[in-house]
Amino acid sequence: METTEKDILRGGQFLIKETLSEDVFTPEDFSEEQNMMKEAVIEFNDREIIPNKARFEAKDYALTEDVMRKAAELGFLGVSVPEEYGGLGMGFVSTMLTCDYISSGTGSFSTAFGAHTGIGTMPITLYGTEEQKQKYVPKLATGEWFGAYALTEPGAGSDANAGKTTAKVSDDGKSYVINGQKMWISNAGFCSLMIVFARIEDDKNITGFIVEYDKENPNGITLGEEEHKLGIRASSTRQVFFNDTVVPSENMLAARGEGFKIAMNALNIGRIKLAAACLDSQRRITTLAVQYANERKQFKTPIADFGAIKLKLAEMTTNAYAGESASYRAAKNIEDRIAMRQAAGNSHQEAELKGVEEYAIECSILKVAVSEDVQHCADEGIQIFGGMGFSEDTPMEAAWRDARIARIYEGTNEINRMLCVGMLVKKAMKGHVDLLGPAMKVQEDLMGIPSFDTPDFSELLSEEKSMIAKLKKVFLMVAGAAVQKFGPALEEHQQLLMAASDIMIEIYMAESAILRTEKNAKRFGEDSQKVQIAMSKLYLYQAVDIIEKKGKESIISFAEGDEQRMMLMGLKRFTKYVNYPDIVDLRNEIAEKVKSENKYCF
Known part of the structure; x- marks a missing residue:
């Protein structure tokens, strides 16, 4: 049956309209193709990531890059990229599913994968000219190049538009010269391309640029040392310095002054994908906790039989179930809205942009709820393991450290909480x-x-x-x-x-x-x-x-x-x-x- 606008609730309308159960998408609705993709991703994770956890925790950045290339060979980096640019051209639910099941092995790989496929690639797919897409997206979709996203600065975190990095037009008008500093840039150590945001003259809003990076010919780009972080230890995270970096004018992304809009819409996609990236971590942490609780005996009884442990297992399980339910509900709403817009004549770019933007409230809701649930899950996992949970020899302490960043990146949970209500009020006013x-x-x-x-x-x-x-x-x-x-x-x-x-x-x-x-x-x-x-x-x-x-x-x-x-x-x-x-x-x-x-x- 053809989907019409009246069949799909708009973003935020769940608060004022009843949703019927038959109208929601659930993980039990995965198609045969989606289930095959899910199994392929789980198998990849079990083969390439889980056995190498110790190497990831030991800051083996080369391993992260190597596993990213292996993921590319299986097409995982191009799941959401249209086929004409070297991707698999799968729907939004499939991209969520891939992000979900590939992310549980370690936060290091999850961060590298998310930064590349989401904020590293999607801005070009959604805002790039046809020439830009033809030139760059196939390289990113196939893993020939890896992408990074350079927005945050020492003085511009949550206030993304406050960046001081400048882009000055050259005398002949054929290029821009970028100067400035970015920090916390995921994938910086092995990327070939960065989405860089800079201000032209006294513009109110920043502008986006596609900036190539070649270590042999750095074009005024220097990298800081790898950051030493609480978690996601093998995720390459560096400062990036631009010193008279020359970028061709045709590498401006969208129009002048539209960088803030690009940044915000890229973050909407990043937020719901981040929720997905926390789901299988909860499933795996819960499974490990259950298995330990069944094996561990105190007072001649498996601790899984104690009411205090049952409380923890029940709530870890329940939160994971609710997170799955909400994430895939929203993902299908986005997918349906995209399909509806394409049927109405919108381009893939317009349809995807507007489809995700429509559910920006739900994206923020999910980012907050699931990131906090995965932290709580890991925390309770440590508690169930007791003293062993505090040891690096068991998986819980790394899971706890990796989970902590999820409440910070893609917009802090405090910012996202305020955005939820703010966006709803703006929708009401419109x-x-x-x-x-x-x-x-x-x-x-x-x-x-x-x-x-x-x-x-x-x-x-x-x-x-x-x-x-x-x-x-x-x-x-x-x-x-x-x-x-x-x-x-x-x-x-x-x-x-x-x-x-x-x-x-x-x-x-x-x-x-x-x-x-x-x-x-x-x-x-x-x-x-x-x-x-x-x-x-x-x-x-x-x-x-x-x-x-x-x-x-x-x-x-x-x-x-x-x-x-x-x-x-x-x-x-x-x-x-x-x-x-x-x-x-x-x-x-x-x-x-x-x-x-x-x-x-x-």
């Missing part, structure tokens, strides 16, 4: 998402008399879906009142923005898990999804706790008197269960399943 109407309706609900009828929750997950609908009212109540009170000055209230974004994040993640479970229960039978039902209920219960806390924090920060009392009463009403789940039973059920399978098994 008329893309009607926030005002639903927010006003929630205000009317608060003034009305609540129903005391006992609802019918006989259908599978019906109480959970009802709770999701109420949690959306919490967000609309808080965000609606905050926008009314502060207007454009809302962006100055960062703690309020972050609290509101946590509400939004938990709604999206919990709803995604519930919809995935409901869809699979309908087609595979409820009995086959018993543990998935338990995970969906457990995740939601914890989401409700977070939303209640963040809602209260928000309300008392800007409302007072009768308005505050009314909103707090509404918060209590909207976060109250009719039938509270027994979360201890839920955790035990989930833990027993992974314990018996001796692995993450979803």
Whole structure:
């Protein structure tokens, strides 16, 4: 059936419209081709990356480069690149899947892979002229060249547009001369091409350039020493200095002053891909923790039988399941939006740009949620291993160190939290998402008399879906009142923005898990999804706790008197269960399943 615009929710609309379970994509929906790609990537990871973990941890940068070349030979670097430029031309879900399963062996390779395929290659694919694409993209897709992305500077991190690197037009107008310094540049040590951002004269916004780099003829480019980092140790990370580096005028990427736009859109793609890159790490950490807990005996009992350990295993497993559910839901939305735009006559470039940009809110949500879940997963993994977890001889400490960067790069989680709400408000102002109407309706609900009828929750997950609908009212109540009170000055209230974004994040993640479970229960039978039902209920219960806390924090920060009392009463009403789940039973059920399978098994 042909997809039309009305069939696909726009970015952010999940907060104001109900999503049906049959309309979400899940990992169980992978095509035969996608499953074959998944198996190929897992096999590559198990052969080339996992056995070499010690070498990656010993900062073997040459190994990272060598494994990147092997990945290129199998086509993994070109999964998302159109066939006419040497790639496989696969859809967005397949690119997510590849990023997901190739990234779990070590954060070092994951970072090199993500930097090259995402922010190193995609800006040219999406913004380059036909000549630029023909010249550079095939080399990047086949691994003949590797790419890097030079945006961050000592004085320009989260404030990406504050860069001081300059590009001065030559006297004959045929080239630009770049001077400046970049830092934290992934792949700098072995790249042949950099996407470099610099300011021309007194332009308000930076401009992007494609800059070739040849060690034998460096053209004024010098590299700092490899950075010594907490994690991702074999990911080449260097400072890059430009001293009168000459770049042909035809290597400007997009138009003058559009560098900031390129940077932001590249980061949108990077954010959802980063979420994907954290997923299989969670699966593998959970599997290793389960296996250790089954083998390790204390007081003549496997520690996996202890309730304190079951709690950890259940929550690690549940968070991984929710992260998968939400990541692939968003990926398919993006893929469908791209297909819809191409069907309407957009070029591949326009369609992909607009497709990803449409779901920038979801990209930020996923980046925050999954990066924090993988850190928590690794932390609990260390705890389950006990003293052994602190040793370099077991895999947990490296996983913990590697996970830490995920909350920083592709925009810190604090920036992404504020972006979530900021982008939603901008969408509302443009008329893309009607926030005002639903927010006003929630205000009317608060003034009305609540129903005391006992609802019918006989259908599978019906109480959970009802709770999701109420949690959306919490967000609309808080965000609606905050926008009314502060207007454009809302962006100055960062703690309020972050609290509101946590509400939004938990709604999206919990709803995604519930919809995935409901869809699979309908087609595979409820009995086959018993543990998935338990995970969906457990995740939601914890989401409700977070939303209640963040809602209260928000309300008392800007409302007072009768308005505050009314909103707090509404918060209590909207976060109250009719039938509270027994979360201890839920955790035990989930833990027993992974314990018996001796692995993450979803």
